[in-house]
Amino acid sequence: MLICRRLLLLVSFAFLTFGGSAGLALAGEVCARDDTGARLCLDQPATRIAALSPGATELVWAAGAGEQVVAVVDYSDYPPAARKVPKVGSHTRLDMERLLQLQPDLVIAWVTGNPAEQVQMLKDLELPVFSIEPRSFEAVSDTIERLATLAGTETDGFVEADRFRRGIAELREQYASAEPVPVFYQVWDEPLMTVNDEHLIGEMIQLCGGDNIFGELERLVPRISTEAVVTGNPEAILAGGMGEENRHWLTRWQAFPQLTATARDNLFFIPPSLVQRPTPRMLEGTRLFCEKLEVARARRD
Known part of the structure; x- marks a missing residue:
């Protein structure tokens, strides 16, 4: 019962914190479309990011936003700094109470890897959820760029995305x-x-x-x-x-x-x-x- 009451309090906090996000955008608004086709806009770049898969964790770091990550899941072991970030369960079963306690202002979900009902719960609480699942080399670069946009780290993120893009192109030419x-x-x-x-x-x-x-x-x-x-x-x-x-x-x-x-x-x-x-x-x-x-x-x- 205590855990349930605590969760209800956290739910109420999350609603009050994020419930007004549908209002008028601020000057610092950033927007991107995720891999489900949903368009997400934040009033300002995210500063508290939760990455709900090891791959998402790496991609956020690649986007230059590693210092903004406040939550990861099990097996998020790269880069090494990610091992020190609080864990909120596994990608297949999230610790919702712990996740809400960390007050993320952006949640990076895995389209086919995270439990759909838990991701929907986060959306119902009006937490900003951005779902990703890159399925091509170009999509990897594109995902890094979109995450960098949402995190306000375009300078670093776009450089890394281009490095990956050029490296793949060189290999493609080499083995053509x-x-x-x-x-x-x-x-x-x-x-x-x-x-x-x-x-x-x-x-x-x-x-x-x-x-x-x-x-x-x-x-x-x-x-x-x-x-x-x-x-x-x-x-x-x-x-x-x-x-x-x-x-x-x-x-x-x-x-x-x-x-x-x-x-x-x-x-x-x-x-x-x-x-x-x-x-x-x-x-x-x-x-x-x-x-x-x-x-x-x-x-x-």
Whole structure:
């Protein structure tokens, strides 16, 4: 009962604090459209930002607004400074009471990753919620720019967005004529999961000259079987594992010597945070991914 009463008090505070946001805009108004198509306007740039996914945390820092972050969720470990910010649960279950206590004036939500009912509750309380889910390299740069606009950090944010954009363009040009390499990218182990060509990682595979053997599947992150991988016979298998140094996901494929990837020792580990978060670090991850496929090409007869 005490927690419920405290939550009601916080709800009342949030309503009084943010309830007038629909009125006349101030001179410092900033606006941006999020990835659900909703247009968000703030009377002034945000100074207390809550990032509700590890990727959102990185993107806010990339936008130059790291010092304005007052709340993150579990596994928000980059940059290192993010580890010191108060946590408000996980991306799949938010601690609403703790989040409201921190009084954010901008909440960065994950479109398909955060609980829809909790995000709606924040909107019902009239907290400014900006939902993101970049699904292409260009969208990563664009998201950084929109976040920088909302945070009033355009100078730093637009520079970082352009750095990422130019870096990807250089890699795209470098590998434009690369010979195709049939690739399986393992995004999860149990259940076994991969990505299709519409996924951001699918774009990475294509940029590097890879031919995703599951690229035409309908689901963005489809579940597959071991037999399907064996039948697809990739020339290279890349996986991230459950951590930055955990390579055990690749060991299962050593039991299938008939796979071209296994026979040629083209089983490659990629640190998951470099490819599975839609952030500027994907530039480093893409460069590493492309280098692994170059190794696979060099091992052809």
